[in-house]
Amino acid sequence: MSQKTIEAKKLKRIFGENIAVNDVSFDLHKGEVLGFLGPNGAGKSTTMRMITGNLAPTDGTAKICGVDIIEEPKRAKENIGYLPEMRPLYKEFTVNEYLRIAAEFHNVASKSINHAIEVAKEKCGLTHMSNRLIENLSNGYQQRVGIAQAIIHNPQIVILDEPTVGLDPIQIREIRSLIKEIGKEHSVILSTHILPEVEIVCDRVQIIDKGNLVFHGSIEDLKKQRRGNKIQVGMRNTPSLLTLKKYFDVTKIDHGQDGLKIVHFKNINFSLEEFVVAAVKHKWGLFHIAPHITSLEDTFVQLTKNEKVK
Amino acid sequence: MIYRIAKKELKSFFVTPMGWIILALITCAFGWNYFIGVNNYFEVMAGAIRPAERVGVTIYVGQTVYGAASFLMLFSVPMLSMRLISEERKQQTLPFLFTSPISITEIVLGKFFGLVLFLSIMVLYVFLMLTTLNIWADIDFGYLFANSFGLLLLVASFAAIGIYFSSLTSQPIIAAILSFIFAVTLFILERYFASQPNHWFSYISLMKHFQAFSRGVISSKDIIFFMLFISTFIVLTIRRLDSDRLSG
Numbered sequence: 001m002s003q004k005t006i007e008a009k010k011l012k013r014i015f016g017e018n019i020a021v022n023d024v025s026f027d028l029h030k031g032e033v034l035g036f037l038g039p040n041g042a043g044k045s046t047t048m049r050m051i052t053g054n055l056a057p058t059d060g061t062a063k064i065c066g067v068d069i070i071e072e073p074k075r076a077k078e079n080i081g082y083l084p085e086m087r088p089l090y091k092e093f094t095v096n097e098y099l100r101i102a103a104e105f106h107n108v109a110s111k112s113i114n115h116a117i118e119v120a121k122e123k124c125g126l127t128h129m130s131n132r133l134i135e136n137l138s139n140g141y142q143q144r145v146g147i148a149q150a151i152i153h154n155p156q157i158v159i160l161d162e163p164t165v166g167l168d169p170i171q172i173r174e175i176r177s178l179i180k181e182i183g184k185e186h187s188v189i190l191s192t193h194i195l196p197e198v199e200i201v202c203d204r205v206q207i208i209d210k211g212n213l214v215f216h217g218s219i220e221d222l223k224k225q226r227r228g229n230k231i232q233v234g235m236r237n238t239p240s241l242l243t244l245k246k247y248f249d250v251t252k253i254d255h256g257q258d259g260l261k262i263v264h265f266k267n268i269n270f271s272l273e274e275f276v277v278a279a280v281k282h283k284w285g286l287f288h289i290a291p292h293i294t295s296l297e298d299t300f301v302q303l304t305k306n307e308k309v310k
Numbered sequence: 311m312i313y314r315i316a317k318k319e320l321k322s323f324f325v326t327p328m329g330w331i332i333l334a335l336i337t338c339a340f341g342w343n344y345f346i347g348v349n350n351y352f353e354v355m356a357g358a359i360r361p362a363e364r365v366g367v368t369i370y371v372g373q374t375v376y377g378a379a380s381f382l383m384l385f386s387v388p389m390l391s392m393r394l395i396s397e398e399r400k401q402q403t404l405p406f407l408f409t410s411p412i413s414i415t416e417i418v419l420g421k422f423f424g425l426v427l428f429l430s431i432m433v434l435y436v437f438l439m440l441t442t443l444n445i446w447a448d449i450d451f452g453y454l455f456a457n458s459f460g461l462l463l464l465v466a467s468f469a470a471i472g473i474y475f476s477s478l479t480s481q482p483i484i485a486a487i488l489s490f491i492f493a494v495t496l497f498i499l500e501r502y503f504a505s506q507p508n509h510w511f512s513y514i515s516l517m518k519h520f521q522a523f524s525r526g527v528i529s530s531k532d533i534i535f536f537m538l539f540i541s542t543f544i545v546l547t548i549r550r551l552d553s554d555r556l557s558g
Contacts (some may be wrong), residue, residue, distance in 0.1 A: 049405070052405070052408075052409045053408060053409065053555075054404075054405050054408045054409060054555065055555060056555050056556045073411075073413070074411045074412070074413060075411070077409060077410060077411040078411045080409060081409075082405065082409040084402070084405045086402035086405075087402075088401075088402060088403040088404070088405050088406030089401070089403065090322070090401075090403060091401070092322065092325045092326050093321075093322075093325060097321070097325075101314075101318050102406075102410075104314045104317075104318075105311075105314060105315075105318075105406075105407070105410040105411075105412060106410055106411065107411060149406070
């Protein structure tokens with residue numbers, strides 16, 4: 001696969017007696033958008049803080065474009081753009097002034113600073129707000145300034161901690177397409193609570209719970225997890241569970257929405273066709289049949305719950 | 311990098327009213343002292359009959375102005391330094407600095423020099439104000455220079471104390487109060503130990519070292535004292551910020 005931009009190995013962080021992040025390892029490649037999911041307090045932000053050099057890991061290493069963040073922080077940090085959960089904005093400055101400071105701090109060559117500011121503003125839709133004080137901007141616009149600050153030096157890796165919080169739906173769509181665009185050339189790590197966002201924007205997903213990685217794979221893998229051994233059926237004469245068991249490996253029938261039933265099979269290798277044939281033959285009055293897709297939320301809850309049971 | 315941070319801090323002073331208000335108030339206070347000094351000079355000197363009682367105009371006015379300046383700075387530096395780091399903590403902007411390719415040492419030094427640069431504006435115009443005496447008198451520039459240099463070192467020491475206390479808290483006001491109390495204590499320690507001039511408490515009093523400059527004496531001993539004093543607090547601040555990164 002293509003060039004690795006982040007290589008995190010067994011990152012661990014202990015706060016007092018509390019293990020916030022436990023042996024988290026992952027790679028990020030160029031041109032990839034990685035979604036970082038997890039319930040509150042799972043260790044998402046802690047992991048991000050460690051990768052960006054804001055927090056020293058108790059154990060483990062993180063390499064940014066091959067440069068160790070602990071050994072050579074300055075060189076490593078040149079490749080990172082980071083928007084923390086709390087927007088780090090100097091509200092007494094105007095958008096232009098603030099972005100200039102951000103560009104200077106990130107070693108943007110003085111000749112190209114003006115250009116960099118214009119590009120970042122255009123990408124984030126801030127051009128008409130150039131001379132407004134950040135303090136006076138609405139929440140959504142402040143968030144855009146935060147994103148502009150993270151991409152101004154054209155970094156290899158952009159790390160965004162819940163970037164769409166507080167934006168209106170149109171802005172969210174714009175920001176998502178912006179993230180996708182950045183993801184084409186660079187790598188993006190996106191932490192979010194909004195599950196559909198992950199599906200729309202990310203190539204790969206990582207779910208973290210109580211400091212441990214519980215799922216790590218492509219978005220396709222996650223979708224597969226969602227397609228289970230259940231079907232959703234609507235029948236006028238619903239047979240009893242015992243009757244159904246005569247023909248199929250059914251374990252349970254649940255009541256779904258709108259009078260539909262959810263039939264649980266023992267394993268995934270069942271045939272919808274056979275079910276339809278049987279339904280016609282025994283006059284069950286079948287009028288609706290569809291694979292029952294677990295919502296992303298359910299998958300998420302399952303994944304994070306399983307860990308708790310262990 | 312240090313320069314860029316200093317520039318940002320300096321800009322920060324001038325985009326908020328705080329910087330302007332303090333500059334205005336201090337200018338007003340200095341001007342008033344200067345005016346009183348010049349006014350009184352003739353009265354006092356007219357009354358001084360013996361030659362030993364007569365002093366030059368530079369020393370007389372200089373003492374009035376610089377004496378007031380050191381006292382005024384004691385109040386104003388904590389007001390200026392309080393926001394340096396505590397405000398960043400409060401507004402959660404420290405990650406912005408920590409994620410930039412800047413070391414913590416550079417951040418602290420940049421902030422420190424930004425403030426010192428701002429304070430040196432005041433020191434400079436006190437100097438310029440006193441040089442206007444040269445229009446009608448022949449003044450002692452060496453004396454003025456020693457005093458300005460001493461004042462700069464003194465305010466830099468206050469700034470170092472200020473930045474350290476600012477790094478301890480996320481409440482600027484608390485930082486201001488703490489650094490004010492601490493600076494006053496160090497400043498006047500000497501008074502309490504007047505009977506024991508060789509006590510080490512008396513030695514660490516900032517006033518004692520400033521007094522040498524205000525007599526017009528630039529001694530390397532005092533310069534080294536101020537330098538050590540400043541570096542101690544800078545190092546403490548760096549360590550404090552570094553422990554943020556280590557312990558979260």
